[in-house]
Amino acid sequence: MKRSVAVCLTLALLSAVVLPGCTITRSKVLEELGVVSAVGYDLAEDGGDLLGTTVLPNFTDTGQEKVDVLSVTGHTSKELRFNMSRMSERKLVSGQIRVVLYGEELSRTGILPLSDTLFRDSEIGSQIVLAVVEGRAINFFTKRYPDKPSIDIYLYRMLRKEMSERSMPKTNLHTFIRDVYDEGKDPVLPYLRLGKEDILVDGLAVFHDDKFIGLLNAKEARNLAYISSKGTSTGELEATLKETIRQGVHAHAVLMYIKTSTKWDVSHSGGRPVFQANVLIQGAVSEYTGGHNLEEKQEIQKLEQEFAEEYQQELSALIKKLQKDFETDQLGLGEMYRAKGFIKELEKEKWRELYKQAKIDVKVNVRILQTGMIH
Amino acid sequence: MERQGPSNTLNSIQLMFLIHTVPIGVGILGLVRFVADKAGHDAPLAILLSGVYTQAAVLFSWLLLRRFQTLGIYDIHRRLFGKWMGSVFSLLFAVYCLFAYFMTIRTFVELVNTWMFPLTPVWLLTLLFMIPIVYSAFCGIRLLGRYAISAFFLTAWIILLAYFPLSTGTLSHLFPIGSVGLNDLFQGSLLSALSLLGVELLLVYYPYVAYKKDVLPAASIASWSTILVYTVIAVVTIIFFSIGQLGKTIWPMLTMFKHVQVPFIERFETIIIAVWLVQVVNTSGTYLWAGIEGVRKAIPLKKGIVYSLIAAATLPLSQMINGRAEMNLLLNLLSKSGFYLMIGYPLLLWLISLILRRKGDAS
Structure with a gap:
């Protein structure tokens, strides 16, 4: 190749590397941006409009953080954004949204349209946290x-912590959308309640498709996390034992450092699905108020047995609640049923019918691995 | 026209990497969604099945090329159909290559528009991406061959990121394996056509390949390893998404990597899109080179002139396409025509050459 051509091409290549940096037609100077960090949606008080609330951290000259809260009404979430940007001197961008809250009433009417637009927006991460709140998000x-x-970081950290400790199943924007679109599974989201000076994570909001229909309390939320995923947690399981310390007072025992795994046996009999969950819980005794010697194998086995019975009841009650009261499939049983090949194409309505009739059994095995520093 | 000398020959490794990496362009980003439309959760199986098509394409091309010894597709046209008709056929093939070049660049521009710079005009992005593409094509096959090797190693690490979507996925989405039935599997595998295109360029590389004996094994290994990459991506995608959600996602691969979150960086897909330009330049540049080869075999024009003309035409054309619907229409056209061209065309030419008893290198 001629030298001049080579020089031309090199220059061209160089500009291809450098120029894209100059192509951004709107400048993104941090001070000029309203970086939205949390969003809330409610039903507006008058009619079917949406009430949107956004939180904008405001970086002041002194370095202190102040939070702006804007709220407006509109039909769609993007209209909200448009209306909102008229209230701020800064340009609103949504790339840093971490938490999205939905008011209870709005959640009952279905939140897929609202979360769909979040998922559609390439600026918004797929691991942001969604939650349903008691009352109104605003x-x-x-x-x-x-x-x-600031509220956004507070909520984000709290919810992420709860999920990583398996106090509740892991949920985020992606899992919510995935489960809504999944024929054989229904989503859950964390449920928040206002405390006196703080916010409480108060169990789980159970969804039927994208509509909020019921609540699980904190204990049930934890049990759902244990049964629906494999893993470890420091969480505690408490059991009231048959053994009595004094007249009428039962002994208690607590398991910690828990490792759970669930094996599902899926079968089909007499036209209805049959599920058998074999839950294995391994843990260490961290508290025991009874008087038996826990170094003896028999005593340990007895303790394990009692834990298993108690926990089995809890899990059965949870499953019954989901199946009979809410008629929703948070465990993804439909997906398991399909994966075993019992049904060729899973349709939501068809599965709902089958699910109502399904027989679901739980069997719990508890294994105590150690009893702490004393026995 | 350049002479075939050591400065523009391909060795077998380069050939292998070219055939492996050129199909991996923009098609792979949306591949699994198309296939899952028909094949559902058995998309990986359907994609594995589509390896048969590329293998067939390689085999037929090899049969045809072997018969004509050192000639490429453009010279074969001339040998089979005479000077004028041969030129017409060569031009048609070249137009197809240029169409593929154009669609690759345009799809990538759309992607960058959607994911990174929504307000940057199409022509500007096209112009910027065209610079390395035209550069690589202009420098010829040897550079492209070397570039393919580096493109492979610059993008291969992306597959490691599959750990993140896998860790939150649902394994049972894959089962029961093979339950959708042969018919749906077959139809699904046809939908992967867009991502398979690139193997047909073997017809153009052939005269430049140094060791003709290696062509069949090298091309087979390369095409199957492409299929392997696709299958792995498909397995991860199916595990990560639910079928309903997958159907709504335009670029499942990017959405999937959007899920990657490491402490020092969130939103990993931004990096992947930037790195993906390396692959796009590879695919698009190779097609451009192949197309211009054809144009110049048919019409004796100076190299610089042809490149300037094509480059000048690209800008207004890319500005003319508006919206996802039009893009889909054109991509469909590309994948259909490319698919027949890849498998049917070499077979057809081979049969014609058998009937006409034409062979290579009598001159």
Whole structure:
């Protein structure tokens, strides 16, 4: 190749590397941006409109963080954004959204359209946390929490922590959308309640498709996490034992450092699905108020047995609640049923019918691995 | 026209990497969604099955090329159909190559528009991406061959990121394996056509290949390893998404890597899109080179002139396409025509050459 051509091409290549940096037609200077960090949606008080609330951390000259809360009404979430940007001197961008809250009433009417637009927006990460709140989402943002970091970080950290400790199943934008579109599974989201000066994670909101229909309390939420995924957690399982310490007072025992795994046997008999869950829980005794010697194998086995019975009841009650009361499939049984090949194409309505008739049994095995520093 | 010398020959390794990496362009980003439309949760199986098509394409091309010894497709046209008709056929093949070049670049521009710079005009992005593409094509086959090797190693690490979607996925989505039935599997595998295109360029590389004996094994290994990459991606995608959600996602691969979150960086897909330009330049540049080869075999024009003309035409054309629907229509056209061209065309030419008893290198 001629030298001049080579020089031309090199220059061209160089500009191809350098120029894209100059192509951004709108400048993104941090001070000029309203970086939305949390969003809340409610039904507006008058009619079917949406009430949207956004939280914008405001970086002041002194370095202190102040939070702006904007709220407006509109039909779609993007219209909300348009209306909102008229209220702020800064340009609103959604790339840093971490938490999205849905008011209870709105959640009952279905939130897929609202979460769908989040998923559609390439700026928004797929691991942001969604949650349903008691009452209205706007109240959560307008309230001040002394001694807490800004609301978005507070909520995000709290919920992520809860999930990583398996106090509740892991949920985020992606899992929510995935489960809504999945024929054989229904989603859950964390449920939040306002405390006096803080926010409580108060169990799980159970969804039927994308509609919020019921609540699981904190204990049930934890049990759902244990049964629906494999893993370890530091969480505690408590059991009331048959053994009595004094007249009428039962002994208690607590398991910690729990490792759970669930094996599902799926079968089909007499036109209805049959599920058998074999749950294995391994843990260490961290508290025991009874008087038996836990170094003896028999005593340990007895303890294991009692744990298993108690926990088996809890799990059965949870499953019954999901199956009979809510008629929703949070465990993804439909997906398992399909995966075993019992049904060629899973349709939601068809599965709902089958699910109502399904026989679901739980068998729990508890294994105590150690008893702490004493026996 | 350049002479075939050591400065523009391909060795077998380069050939292998070219055939392996050129199909991996923009098609793979949306591949699994198309296939899952028909094949459902058995998409990986359908994609594995589509390896048969590329193998057939390689085999037929090899049969044809072997018969004509050192000639490429453009010279074979001339040998089979005479000077004028041969030129017409060569031009048609070249137009197809240029169409593929154009669609690759345009799809990538759309992607960058959607994911990174929504307000940057199409022509500007096209212009910027065209610079390395035209550069690589202009420098010829040897550079492209070397570039393919580096493109492979620059993008191969992406597959490791599959750990993140796998760790939150549902394994049971894959089962029961093979339950959708042969018919759906077959139809699904046809839908992967867009991502398979690139193997047919073997017809153009052939005269430049140094060791003709290696062509069949090298091309077979390369095409199957492409299929392997696709299958792995499909397995991960199916595990990660539910079928309903997958059907709504335009670029499942990117959405999947959007899920990657490491402490020092969130939103990994931004990096992947940037790195993906390496692959796009590879695919698009090779097609451009192949197309211009054909144009110049048919019409004796100076190399610089042809490149300037094509480059000048690309800009307004890419500005003319508007919206996802039009893109889909054109991509469909590309995948259909490319699919027949890849498998049917070499077979047809081979049969014609058998009937006409034409063979290579009498001159």
